[in-house]
Amino acid sequence: MDQDYERRLLRQINHQNVPEGQLTKSGYAPVSVKSGDRFIPTRAGSNWSINFHYANENCWSPNQNQRSKDASADTGKDAVAYAALLRNELLGAGIETVPDPHTDDRRQAILSQDTHSLFRYTIHTKRVPFDSGNEISPYSLSPLSNKSHKLLRSPRKPARKISKIPFKVLDAPELQDDFYLNLVDWSAGNLLSVGLGACVYLWSACTSQVTRLCDLSVDGDSVTSVCWNERGSLVAVGTHKGFVQIWDAAGGRKLTSLEGHSARVGALAWNGEQLSSGSRDRVILQRDVRTPPPMERKLQGHRQEVCGLKWSPDHQHLASGGNDNKLLVWNSSSLQPVQQYSEHLAAVKAIAWSPHQHGLLASGGGTADRCLRFWNTLTGQALQSTDTGSQVCNLAWSKHANELVSTHGYSQNQILVWKYPSLTQVAKLTGHSYRVLYLAVSPDGEAIVTGAGDETLRFWNVFSKTRCTKESKSVLNLFTRIR
Helix, strand or coil: CCHHHHHHHHHHHHHHHCCCCCCCCCCCCCCCCCCCCCCCCCCCCCCHHHHHHHHHHHHCCHHHHHHHHHHHHHHHHHHHHHHHHHHHHHHCCCCCCCCCCCCCCHHHHHHCCCCCCCCCCCCCCCCCCCCCCCCCCCCCCCCCCHHHHHHHHCCCCCCCCCCCCCCEEEECCCCCCCCCCECEEECCCCEEEEEECCEEEEEECCCCCEEEEEECHHHCCCEEEEEECCCCCEEEEEECCCCEEEEECCCCEEEEEECCCCCCEEEEEEECCEEEEEECCCEEEEEECCCCCCCEEEEECCCCCEEEEEECCCCCEEEEEECCCCEEEEECCCCCCCEEECCCCCCEEEEEECCCCCCEEEEEECCCCCEEEEEECCCCEEEEEEECCCCEEEEEECCCCCEEEEEECCCCCCEEEEECCCCCEEEEECCCCCCEEEEEECCCCCEEEEEECCCEEEEEECCCCCCCCCCCCCHHHHCCCCC
8 A cells, every 4th residue: 555645544544533632743643453454434324224124125026025024924923922921021911812913902902901110029928829720830940920821822813814806806797886776695505696787697606607587678677686585595686666576596487576665676685484675665565475465564664765674693683774874673573663773974774783792783874974883782772883984885794703894985995804893904905996885795604795886796705714712802792692
């Protein structure tokens, strides 16, 4: 190295590092062995680890990014378990199970634990008797407490993954964009019935074969609702002129045509051999398909069009929703509603009875309301409500877990999966470009199909087949559970 260049370089270093008054006569201090002969500028504020992390992440492929996200999710679970373990040992929190890091109420669960002062000193004078089922052995050399051992032995739930894209998409030309209609239903025999214009088509989920069941154009009529009976052998078809036709799906023939309504029939619901129909004429008719047509019960309680009908799992109560913002509950014998709920601020089309808790009813309001509300129909009490941010078009409960799915219209056109009773969102699915007006659940309870005015049917896997063994804590746990 050039001596003049070395002298200037060392002078610059010594002027920066040596205090004033300690320079030699030559202008620079003697070189120490530790300083070396190279000048390296400080990089303390550069955050190289963060910058390199972002650079590498941007350069990775999508598969590598997904693997890194999964790894970070696993790391997050380990961090939650470790934090719970520290709280047990340092603060005596008494946590026995690992909180779920993906739920919003994880922080609430941790904060709700009893906390003690970090510097509290106590002497335990009484030894807890040993119990092989609950306590650790008194001869154990482990420094961890009994609660921490339970925490470490607690099973870890696998991460719930719901695909954000449908596994099948079908074209549905002439599928109407009308909030008050119900044009899609899935039978127990794995047949999907769809009302398209004046025709009803059947699509087999086993063979993907499509057959046309009926064509109402010869009568100048159109389809406004379809509904399968519980066995999946008969399908009821509501029409724009107010007729209700009963069709044998296997034979492809019409069994009967029921009159009685003076306007379109937008809602249908089977209860064994009885069929309930709701119309724009504000009347609900209940008829037994085995008896002559004059045998009917007329239920009058709504002041505007009836757009939602659902029978309870025990076949004792009928819930009806109308364009008058009312949710009514009828029993199987009375001609007057036994309960009336008026909290919704818009039309109530989305109605669903819980298959897990007796008397639990969920409902959703239209554009001016946007709320999911839950009711205890055994006591007539309102339980919970949440604002979804958009028009609620349909609701359906999972058959296996305490979850439900809701479909939405204005303005987000999305599909949401909820946990009950925490009402935390499990998944948000998008894909429809119009309001998601139609919803049906597969016979195995795992998949759903949604329909919209974009003239497509989309199939999603949203529910798990495994039944929850742990009972959720709710007000309705005081009552019997329906299997």
